[in-house]
Amino acid sequence: MSELTLLLIRIGYLAVLWIFVLSAISVVRSDMFGARVPEPDKAGAKGRERKKKAKPPTQRRGSPTHLIVTAGSNVGERAELADAPLLIGRGTDAAIRLDDDYVSTRHARVAASEDQWFVEDLGSTNGTYIGTVRITQPTTITLGTQVRIGKTILELRK
Amino acid sequence: MSATTNDRSGSAAAFGFVHRQRRGAELFLLLLALAVGLGAYAAVGIGMQGEIPADMLGYGGWLVALVLGSHVVVRLVAPYADPVLLPLVAALNGLGLAVIHRLDLSYEAADRTAGFAAKQLTWMTLGVVLFCLTLVLLRDHRILARFTYTSALAAVVLLLLPMLPVLGREVNGARIWIAVGPFSFQPGEVAKVLLVIAFAGYLVLHKDALALAGRRVLFLDLPRGRDFGPILVMWGISMMILVGQRDLGSSLLFFGLFLAMLYLATERPGWLVVGGGMFLTGAVLAFLFVSHVKTRVDVWLDPFAYYGEGTNDTGFQPVEAQFGMAWGGLIGRGFGEGDPTRVPFAYSDFIMSSIGEELGLTAMIAVLLIYGLIVERALRIALISRDGFGKLLAAGLGSVFALQVFVVVGGVTGLIPLTGLTTPFLSYGGSSLVANWVIVALLLRVSDQARRPLPDLSDDENEDDDATQVVRLR
Secondary structure, three states, X not given: OOHHHHHHXXXXXXXXXXXXXXXXXXXXXXXXXXXXOOHHHHHHHHHHHHHHHHOOOOOOOOOXXXXXXXXXXXXXXXXXXXXXXXXXXXXXXXXXXXXXXXXXXXXXXXXXXXXXXXEEEOOXXXXXXXXXXXXXXXXXXXXXXXXXXXXXXXXXXX | OHHHHHHHHHHHHHHOOOOXXXXXXXXXXXXXXXXXXXXXXXXXHHHHHOOXXXXXXXXXXXXXXXXXXXXXXXXXXXXXXXXXXXXXHHHHHHHHHHHHHHHHHHHHHOOOOOXXXXXXXXXXXXXXXXXXXXXXXXXXXXXXXXXXXHHHHHHHHXXXXXXXXXXXXXXXXXXXXXXXXXXXXXXXXXXXXXXXXHHHHHHHHHHHHHHHOOEEEOOEEEOOHHHHHHHHHHHHHHHHHHHHOOOHHHHHHXXXXXXXXXXXXXXXXXXXXXXXXXXXXXXXXXXXXXXXXXXXXXXXXXHHHHOOOOOOOOOHHHHHHHHHHHHHOOOOOOOXXXXXXXXXXXXXXXXXXXXXXXXXXXXXXXXXHHHHHHHHHHHHHHHHOOOHHHHHHHHHHHXXXXXXXXXXXXXXXXXXXXXXXXXXXXXXXXXXXXHHHHHHHHXXXXXXXXXXXXXXXOOXXXXXXXXXXXXXXX
């Protein structure tokens, strides 16, 4: 092997190494900024169009559509009321799974009856509260009623 | 901590920010990583024997199968995982294998113990298998939070194992090995991962109590004993064992890990000040009263006073490493043209100096950048993770990685006194390699959960939202 070939191999290898590093950095870069492309919007718009067609005509305006966590360690998690009845708790089968020590595995249930929504405590240890009152039987909740479970607060939104 | 980040992910959703799967990018980077690993192997053959090695196809095929196999597993069970981590570690592992193989060839020529590369390849295979198993079996990292105390106990037991009379073995002055039949293992490497899990599990439950309850002494809020006690005990026991085993590198690593995680969980910079102070006190005491430490520091301050004839030659290793790196210069001597085997343990602790000698500063910077990217990815995963345990786990694993690289590379390059630790993924050493592959699997698992599309948080007033699919955050 001549000196020159070895030198070329050496430099070639260093080039390969750096091409790898720079490609990795460019993937990191595109991951940071490239993800904001309208892709999700497009998907969302498409989904919305599809939904509009499939929208049930009986849907009343102003009725709640989802249950959302407004305070506690799982802020922002939500579940669609279309899937009702919804189980809330720490268990894996819960529709909203809370990371909260004061919540039981199967803590409460949100279900509909006619036009109204009810929350029902499922025999939890620390209870379910509406305002400051601990509920003992299925209780009606409306848009914006704050339901407190452990350190978590949930409410219905439209 | 979780509240602020939840706000952030909420606003991210409002911007329409969504992580893509990027599996194609991962495959592309993996192919480049294979080029790095196999290119090094071929270059070693050309440099050392004047031809492409005869077993290139077999070796290359095996490496390609391992890497692509892990890629397929990621595709199947963690489709949203971070696309950059796996290629980065694959490249490091491939480069490490090639450098160890190159040292093997020199050792064979000099009739010394060789065959490290073959063993390392076996360990890598085991590491990749465990990587895949972790990803397949562990579908939700939050399950690990259930094993907080179990993993703390397991870590302590593992650390104690080398002290046992039959099982333990002393290698180079540190009793940190266990030997079962022909296999030897360093349980500390596994204990490292378990301790991160234990700290994360404990801190995620008690971080508020630790940060808010308690008395204020000078500028530091001291937490209550009942909150702080258990974790202090976990950590104290492991530290005592390590110091007892004279495993300086690992004690430093565990100390730093503990501080980093405490800081991350409580957001109190006071911890860093107190921890730094404790570290300085401990270091000064160790310097004054432990001869082992004093030697290391003396050698670090003036290596040439301990090098050559008429001295006890304790500075031989670092000085030879420095010579090697200086000789390598900017672009290195080229594989086979240097003389890295002059440095004892060139294949394990001092592999960075072998790279510096034969591939030069250019390659060393590239390798350090790869490490930096791995840490960046780990911290990024911690940032975007939606649950507190995942955050602490990813950040903890990332800081272990960062600390380990800093301690060992700093030691080799003479920035800090030398302490024995393996260079992650590069050094010869089965336990470390396997443990690091599992760390990467855990990071990928957390990132897969973190990068899954968020549920729609926007409060839009049109009521056809009810058909939106719910993405369960599990």
